[in-house]
Amino acid sequence: MLTLRQEDILLDCRADDWRAALNSAADALHQAGLVAPGYRDGLLDREAQSSTFLGNAIAIPHGTPESREHVRRTGVRVLQFPAGVEWHDGNRVHVLVTIAAQSDEHLDILRQLTHVLDREGVAERLAAADSCGEIAGLLSKAVVEARLDADTLCLGFPARDRQELALAGAARLRQAGCVGSDFVAAVAERAPRDLGQGLWLVSSDRGVAAPALSLATPESLLKQDDEAVAGVFCLATREDTHRGLLERILALLENGAANELREADAATVLARLAGESAVATTRQARVLNAHGLHARPAKQLVQVARAQGLTIRVRLAEGGGEAVSATSLTKVINLGARRGQPLVFSAEGEGADRALEAVCNAVAEGLGEQVLPFDESRERIEPREEDTPPPEPLPADEPHAAVAASPGLAIAPVFVLRTPRFDYPERASDPGVELRRLEQAIREGAEQLEALVQQARGGEVAQILSMHEEMLNDPELLQAARESIEEGGSAEAAWWNAIETSAHAQEMLADRLLAERAADLRDVGRRVLGILCRVELPEPPDHPYILVMDDIGPSDVARLDTSRVRGLLTARGGATAHSAILARALGIPAVVGAGKRVLTLENGVELILDGERGRVTPAPSAERRQAAEQRLAERERREAEAWEARHQEAYTRDGHRVEVAANLGNTTHAADAVERGAEGIGLLRTEFLFMAHAQVPDLDTQIGEYREALDALDGRPLVARTLDVGGDKPLPYWPVPHEDNPFLGLRGIRLALTRPEVLETQLRALLMAAVGRPLRIMLPMVKDLAEFRQAKAIHDRLLAEIPETERTTDVQLGVMIEVPSAALLAPSLAAEVDFFSVGTNDLTQYTLAIDRDHPELSAQADGLHPAVLRLIEMTVAAAHAQGKWVGVCGELASDAIAVPVLVGLGVDELSVSARQVPLVKARLREFDLADARAQAELALAQATSEAVRDALEVR
The missing domain is CATH 3.50.30.10 (Phosphohistidine domain)
Structure with a gap:
């Protein structure tokens, strides 16, 4: 989370108009080393899209997603304009909070500033401020929310009088960690005050760690001194942070709803204190947006709520917060709703059901953003280790x-x-001490990482550890921990909660590569936690x-x-x-x-x-x-021999030719693949190019990228897969509707065909980049001949349109066999395609109905399963009957046990990671074709993948 320091503030700035103000802001960011000069255009482009005026004389300029490449490090600069600047939307601005953000940190700034927008006189005070400290105080004052939730309530308590109820409420607040023993003692000394309608109040500011409210109600009807006792409120006060709770109690009394509380359950009590009446219609909806209810979806929610023509209120289902108007943008943002949190909407009168249904449907659909379903099993907090039974030991001598x-x-x-087990208290009494402990531990952690970076002396290890240093200095983590400490948490608990929250959010990302970076966050977190707890790892x-x-x-x-x-x-x-x-x-x-x-x-x-x-x-x-x-010794010998012979053509022992190519995820690695002995590129994943740009790359950009690989190949063939996104690889500028199972939805060729102009540009770029060189184009996720024909029509039209001198004349158009239906229909496909390439990763996943990234089942997603091998056999037979060739580009192609099986099934090409090319070539030289066919027959005769591997290992 971005934080505001006094040195980030520039006083007494002057500008003739809003453009000049933005130029000054861009200069300030550049001079601070936060951005490159090109970020200036991003600020202007963002204003062209919509105004960044926030309210109360504040604007928050920030760049577009495309301009993030100019951000050197995340930061903020605040410029004060005492005379004001006329903004392009007609508002008057006195302060620019200018943000250089490498992701979506500007959303956090927005959340921090929303509390300023409803305060009267802030605009004038910002304009008149004569010190950086005053402006920082106005913009950064932390809003402490008083606590009221199911854990602070004490309902149906067997009390004999008001005092016992008051003490029960105080005890509940103490159990919740909001108060200490001093508070309970203070409540014991005070008599509750009569609020009317059977409700009573006792309060104190002694021993308060966090402001909070408890309500204690009696188990049965209680009277004392001839006065009814429906419940006693116990209020832990701190400065004026409890004022909102008092106002909610008064509103409850004014509505005459006190008599509903004595026998009510926790949900009803929280609803009445939130301002919902007994006659209100309510409905819940869960927030599904990755970044929670930030500005963009909040604005969409407000618009939907306003369109209903009824007063609609909304609150967090958990936490006991006040219900606010769903038509107020600042109040909706101030809820701070995170992904997965349920919202409660309420409305009264005719049409309430219809209105709430419309609002909840909008929330479920993402409020204008692409969202993923909330998976309780993945996104909940893991149970404590001591609550789960110990796993069964692994049996001896069994793989x-x-x-x-x-x-x-x-x-x-x-x-x-x-x-290691980290034992620490959840709460602490002195926030200042805890914050200093945390900051010291973070400094020590950074020093340890720096020492490891120096020890690593460059390479990938040093790069990733340097990234850990950046994580450790992430102001968002520190700010989240600081807020928890200010609310009474210990340094250890606050830090680990911040780490876990961020790690869980990372794990929910659709991109598997990014989601697995959660391990890095926890690694950083454990380092600091170990310093705080003085826990050292055992020596190996x-x-x-x-x-x-x-x-x-x-x-x-x-x-x-x-x-x-x-x-x-x-x-x-x-x-x-x-x-x-x-x-x-x-x-x-x-x-x-x-x-x-x-x-x-x-x-x-x-x-x-x-x-x-x-x-x-x-x-x-x-x-x-x-x-x-024996295998280990043979492997060491084989690796050395394989490297020496890496540039030889690949043949089996008896001279059967099998081409060995490389899989590439980026054109820049083509030269390295050739150096390692690759006889071509068997799979170029072209989505790398689309993911590297904020919008669809144009024709010239694509031609330049593809030509880089073709130049490095020096006449060797290139097999390029057309854009394969969707499923686990979404593009931010190509949103697709919400899908319950995106792996069975719009992805691969079926997604590309929804925007044929994008596919046409890519095919044109490939054909033109490969002029004078061999090119093989393959279409991903083809399920039948109809999809192939749609793409082929575009391909054939381009061949007719582009002069032969401007395009390759050595081109083939094939399909990937990744869907079982394509393998089953291989005879009809083989009559029209030029080649097949079997993507064993997806073919295995779809054939066995196992997500290959599933934490428990992934090991069973084995491409040597006989069902997968039979589909490959069918594909090869159909292709060879038409004189077409078949390659395998999945992980199975580099599996030492699988290589002879694939050759025995008739596969003509194996495409593997560049590092594996020498070893696969060497593996081919170890057997002859007859032996390979025997191994294929043996594998096909088995019932399971385990049986296949066992049978082949025995040979």
Whole structure:
């Protein structure tokens, strides 16, 4: 969260108009080193889209998403214009809060400033302020919300008089961590005051950690001194932060609703105190927006509410906050509703049901933003470890399947480094002391990371640890922790809550690569937490070992002594997590996502870890261990020989030709692929280009990118996959309607065909970039011939339109076999396509109905399943009957066990990661075609993927 410091404020600025004011703001950001000069255009472009005037003489200029490339680091500059500036929308501005944001931090600034907008006289005070401190105070004063929720209520208490009820309410506030013993003692000394209608009030400011309100009601009808006692309010006061609660109590009395409280449940009590009457119609809707109810969706909600012609109020379902007008933008934003939080809407009178249905439907549809369903199982807080039963130990001498993260084979005893237990109090009495403790721990953590960066001496390890330093200095994390500390939390609890909140938000991102960065956040968080709690990790053994952890953070990897660590095994994580990336960079075999059972391993137990197959075998038998040792020695010899022979053409032992190409996610890596022996590019994922731009890249941009790869290939063939987005790869500028299951929705070719002009531009760019060179274009996620024909019509028209001298003449148009229907219909497709490329990752996922990223099932998504192999066999047979070739570009193509099976099925090309090219070529030289066909027949005869692997391992 962006924070405002006095040095960020510039006093007594002058500008003739709003453009001059924006120029001054851009200069201030540039001089502070926050942005490059090009950010100026982003500020102007943003104003051209809509005014950034906020209210009360404040505007918050910020750049467009396209201008974020000019942001060097996140920051803010505040410019005061005492004489005022006439803004382009007719408003008068005295203060510009100018934001340089690398993501959506301006939303946090907006939330912080909304409390200023309703305060009278702020505009005049901002204009007249003569010190930076005064302006900072006006803009940054923290709004402390008094607490009222189900945990502060004490309903149906068996009390004999008002005093017992008052003490019960005080005790409940103490249990909630809002007050200390001094408060309870103060309440014991005071007699409750009569509010009327059977309600009473007792209050104190002694021992208050956070302002709060409790209501204690009697178990049965209670009278004392001939006066009815329906309930006693117990109010913990601090300055004037409790005033809103008092106003809500008074409103309750004015409405005559007090008699409803004595036998009411918590939901009813909170509803009445929120201002909802008993005759109001209510309905709930959950916020699904990734960034919560920030300005854009809030504005949409206000517009929908205004269109209903009824007074509609809204509140958070949890927390006991006051219901506010759903037609007030600032009040709706001030709710601070986060993703997943339910809202309660209420209305009275004729048409209330219809109005609330319209509002709730709008919330469910995302209020103008693309949203994902809220998955309670993924987004809830994990249960405490002590509340879950211990997992079953792994059986000895049995392979346990998980996710292959870094290739290689290791045989060594395990060292299980369990996540340390951090014991700390949730609450603390002195916020100043806690804040100083946290800041000191963060400084120590930064020093540790800097030392590790220096030790790493460059490379991916140093880059990722440097990113950790940036995370540690993230003002949003510190501000979130600071707010929790100010509300009475301990430094430890405040810091970890901030880390977990941010990590959960990261995990919910549709982009799997970004979601797995949550491990980085927790890694940073544990570092600081360990300093605060003075917890040190146990020393690893001084002999070679396989490290086993719940989840290995990048800084854990950076500390590894690679001379002793033979392999990495984790209970959680994915193959694209930073820990996996670093393991591959360091050449350490790794298996991840193996489940909690691996944490039951005893230190010293021997383990075989296979980073290629994603398997671990604890306590192996002598026979299994001997076989693994032979494989390990053979692998080391084979790697050295493979590198020496990497530029030779790929053949089986008896001379059967199989082309080995490389998969690329970026054109800049084409030269490296050629250096590693790639005979072409078998899969260029072109979506990298679309994801790197804030809008659809134009023709010239695409031609330049594709030409870079073609130049590096020097006449070798390029197989380019057309844009494959949707599902887990959405584009911000190409929103698609909400889908319950996006993997079965608009993605691949079916999404591209909804905007044929985009597909046409890409095909044109590929054809023109490849002039004089071989080009293979393949269409993703094709389910049948109709989809192929739609794309082919565009392709054929372009071939007729573009002169032959301006385009390639050596071009083929094929399809990816990723959907089972395409494999089943391969004979009809083969008659019209030029080639097939089997994407085994998706084909396996759709054939077996297993999400390959599922934390528990991903290990079962094995492309060697006989059902998948039969689909590949059908595809090859259909293609060869028409004289067409078939490639495999999924992960299965680099699986050492699968390579002969695929060759035996008749596959003509294997496309693998560039790093695997030498090894796959070497693997082909180890068998002949007859042996490959025998292995394919053996695999097809099995019933499960496990049986396939077992049968092939025995050979």
